[in-house]
Structures are given as structure tokens and as C-alpha cells.
Amino acid sequence: MIGAGIVGAACALACARRGLQVTVLDRGGLVAGTTGSGEGNILVSDKAPGPELDLALRSTALWQEWEGELDRHVGGGIELERKGGLIVTRTPTGMKALATAAGDLGELLDERGVHELEPELAPDILGGAFFPQDMQVQPARAAVAMLAAARELGAQLRLHTEVHRVRDLEADAVVNATGAWAAQFGTAGPVEPRRGFILVTEPLPVLIRHKVYSAEYLENVASGDAELQTSTVVEGTPGGPVLIGATRERVGFDRRPNAEALRRLATGAAALFPFLAGVRIMRSYHGFRPYSPDHLPIIGPDPRIPGLWHAHGHEGAGIGLAPATGELIADLLSGGRPTLDPAPFSPARFLGVPA
Numbered sequence: 001m002i003g004a005g006i007v008g009a010a011c012a013l014a015c016a017r018r019g020l021q022v023t024v025l026d027r028g029g030l031v032a033g034t035t036g037s038g039e040g041n042i043l044v045s046d047k048a049p050g051p052e053l054d055l056a057l058r059s060t061a062l063w064q065e066w067e068g069e070l071d072r073h074v075g076g077g078i079e080l081e082r083k084g085g086l087i088v089t090r091t092p093t094g095m096k097a098l099a100t101a102a103g104d105l106g107e108l109l110d111e112r113g114v115h116e117l118e119p120e121l122a123p124d125i126l127g128g129a130f131f132p133q134d135m136q137v138q139p140a141r142a143a144v145a146m147l148a149a150a151r152e153l154g155a156q157l158r159l160h161t162e163v164h165r166v167r168d169l170e171a172d173a174v175v176n177a178t179g180a181w182a183a184q185f186g187t188a189g190p191v192e193p194r195r196g197f198i199l200v201t202e203p204l205p206v207l208i209r210h211k212v213y214s215a216e217y218l219e220n221v222a223s224g225d226a227e228l229q230t231s232t233v234v235e236g237t238p239g240g241p242v243l244i245g246a247t248r249e250r251v252g253f254d255r256r257p258n259a260e261a262l263r264r265l266a267t268g269a270a271a272l273f274p275f276l277a278g279v280r281i282m283r284s285y286h287g288f289r290p291y292s293p294d295h296l297p298i299i300g301p302d303p304r305i306p307g308l309w310h311a312h313g314h315e316g317a318g319i320g321l322a323p324a325t326g327e328l329i330a331d332l333l334s335g336g337r338p339t340l341d342p343a344p345f346s347p348a349r350f351l352g353v354p355a
């Protein structure tokens with residue numbers, strides 16, 4: 001397994017559980033990549049019916065199944081919160097879009113309903129859709145716990161070990177779980193980084209109870225625009241700070257701050273929750289989402305290089321989708337019948353060859 005982020009960690013745990021011999025290599029320390037920058041939402045609310053939603057629903061079940069074991073491996077636990085997600089809008093057009101987005105999983109709410117759920121929301125919010133299945137986890141804790149659980153089952157972890165060429169590794173199968181850096185091994189799919197900034201407030205009492213986001217977020221997630229896109233995503237954390245996202249832009253691995261992105265985040269959050277205008281921002285950080293052009297992760301064997309497997313390209317959903325990705329890799333590597341149809345995720349789709 002190359003990569004000890006949440007995806008590599010979940011693959012390692014799922015494979016170790018099947019009795020496979022696993023070694024995880026990472027050029028950095030623990031959570032050295034994007035997983036250390038993820039917000040930790042486990043969402044079904046931002047996914048349209050189809051393979052990604054199927055993967056998300058399976059992952060949601062697995063997070064809850066794995067929770068007890070993972071909590072045991074990290075002090076304070078993985079902070080899995082079944083808080084639910086609330087998408088809100090100010091416009092009648094937004095309400096119409098939410099009526100479609102709610103589908104079977106969401107509940108449409110009027111103005112009173114959203115303010116009952118989130119009393120601090122701005123008064124001009126017209127309504128929303130509530131998704132009780134949305135959850136949140138602390139991604140770094142979760143990845144560390146998965147690696148510890150895998151090690152307990154015999155997996156080996158080698159940090160500060162960079163892989164330069166896949167063919168240098170002695171293994172029956174090599175899984176490329178290097179996230180936004182996956183293209184370095186001539187990956188089957190054109191994965192590239194999509195930068196995101198987050199603002200972190202000072203610790204606050206619990207005034208925001210759910211993950212709350214504006215309806216434009218759905219459009220930004222689905223779009224592939226390279227230009228800066230901002231939608232407002234706000235949520236509390238068990239430690240007290242409120243996390244404010246989300247920006248998306250394809251600017252390579254550019255680590256320089258973007259004042260405009262941070263300004264837009266702050267303005268959007270204060271428009272959604274007016275009390276945030278008087279709150280101090282402690283810090284901001286950024287990370288690189290592993291962007292896949294068709295918005296589906298790339299999971300499965302490389303049709304060109306026998307023994308090379310891929311598990312990357314989850315963009316802004318890699319935390320949420322990690323357990324089901326790990327399970328799918330383990331299903332396929334151990335020759336078992338996959339729980340989900342692997343075809344939509346196959347790396348072959350970018351090469352025009354059968355899966």
C-alpha cells in the first residue's frame with residue numbers, strides 16, 4: 001500500500017481483516033497528506049443517486065460498524081458524531097432545487113423548520129433540507145486508528161519511506177493510495193490537486209448543532225471549474241472551534257495563501273450565522289483534494305500494469321468514502337464477491353478499455 005492517508009489506512013485495515021499480508025509505505029509521517037486537512041464530513045446529502053451515493057451509503061454503514069474498534073485505538077476516540085446535515089437556501093429557486101436533492105434521504109423544511117433545528121441561522125433563510133444520515137469524524141484520529149487496528153492484525157507500517165517506482169516493490173499487488181499525488185506513478189486517471197481553504201474560529205459554546213451548508217455547495221462539488229469557487233459550509237467541532245469552508249480551485253500544489261478565498265469564507269459564514277461576525281478566527285489552513293475529472297473515485301486494477309491497483313481520486317469526499325473504498329479493494333484483492341459493483345470506479349474508464 002503506498003500512502004498512509006485515510007484511503008490507504010482503510011484499504012490496509014480491510015485487507016488485513018481478510019488475512020492479506022499488508023505493508024503500508026508513506027514518504028511522510030502520520031497523516032502527512034490531505035487527510036490532515038480534511039473537515040471530516042461523512043455525507044450522503046451532497047451526492048446524487050448513482051455509484052458515488054451507493055459508495056457513500058455503504059461507507060456510512062461501515063463507519064458505524066468500525067467505530068467501536070477504531071475508538072479503542074486512539075485516545076479520545078475518532079469523534080464520530082451522528083449530527084445530520086442541513087442544506088439551506090434564501091430563494092424560492094433554491095427551495096425547488098432542494099426538493100429534488102432531498103430525494104428519499106432528506107426531509108424538506110420550511111423557514112420555521114430550519115430555525116428550529118439551527119436557532120442562530122440568519123432570519124432571511126427561507127428553508128432547507130435535512131439529512132439525518134450525515135455524520136462527522138475527526139479524520140486524523142480516524143486514519144491513525146485504522147492504521148493501528150491494521151497493525152494489530154499484522155500489517156506493517158513504514159513511514160518516511162518514499163516510493164519512486166512501483167516496480168521496485170516486491171509484492172503481489174501494489175495499491176496506489178497517494179491521493180492528490182497519484183499521477184506520479186503514471187496513474188490510469190488524470191488526478192490533479194484541487195485546493196481548499198478552511199477557517200478555524202476560537203473555541204465557542206455549542207451554537208451550531210449540525211453540518212450546515214448553502215445550496216450552492218452542491219453545484220460547486222459537481223463542477224470541475226479551475227477558477228476559485230466558494231460556498232458556505234459551517235460546522236462545530238467537539239473541541240469548540242467552528243470550521244468554515246469551502247473553497248475549490250485548481251492551481252496545482254500552490255501553497256501560498258489566497259486572501260480573496262479567506263475573505264469570501266468569512267463573509268459567507270457571517271451571512272449564514274450572523275453571530276460569527278463577532279468571533280475571532282484563530283487560523284486558516286489548506287489542503288489538496290485529489291480531483292478526478294468525472295467526480296468518481298478511481299478504484300481497482302490498472303489494466304496496463306499487472307499487479308498495480310488504484311484507490312484515489314475521491315476529491316472532497318475521501319474521508320467519508322474511505323471505509324467502502326477499503327472494503328472494495330479488499331473484496332477484489334481477496335477474490336471475493338464485491339459488496340458493490342466495481343465497474344463505475346474502474347481505472348479502465350479513462351483508457352477506453354473494458355473494466
Ligand SMILES: Cc1cc2nc3c(=O)[nH]c(=O)nc-3n(C[C@H](O)[C@H](O)[C@H](O)COP(=O)(O)OP(=O)(O)OC[C@H]3O[C@@H](n4cnc5c(N)ncnc54)[C@H](O)[C@@H]3O)c2cc1C
Pocket residue numbers: 002003004005006007008009025026027028031032033034035036037038039040041042161162163164177178179180181184195196197198245286287288289290311312313314315316317318319320321
Ligand atoms: C479543505 C478540505 C476539506 C475537506 N473536507 C472533507 C470532508 O469534510 N469530508 C471528506 O470526506 N473529505 C474531505 N476532504 C477531502 C479529503 O480530505 C480527501 O479526499 C482525503 O483526505 C484523501 O485521502 P487519501 O488517503 O487519498 O490522500 P492523502 O491523505 O493525501 O494520503 C496520501 C498519502 O500518500 C503519501 N505519498 C504520496 N506520494 C508518495 C510516495 N511517492 N511514496 C510514499 N508515500 C507517498 C503522502 O505522504 C500522503 O500521506 C477535504 C479536503 C480538503 C482539502
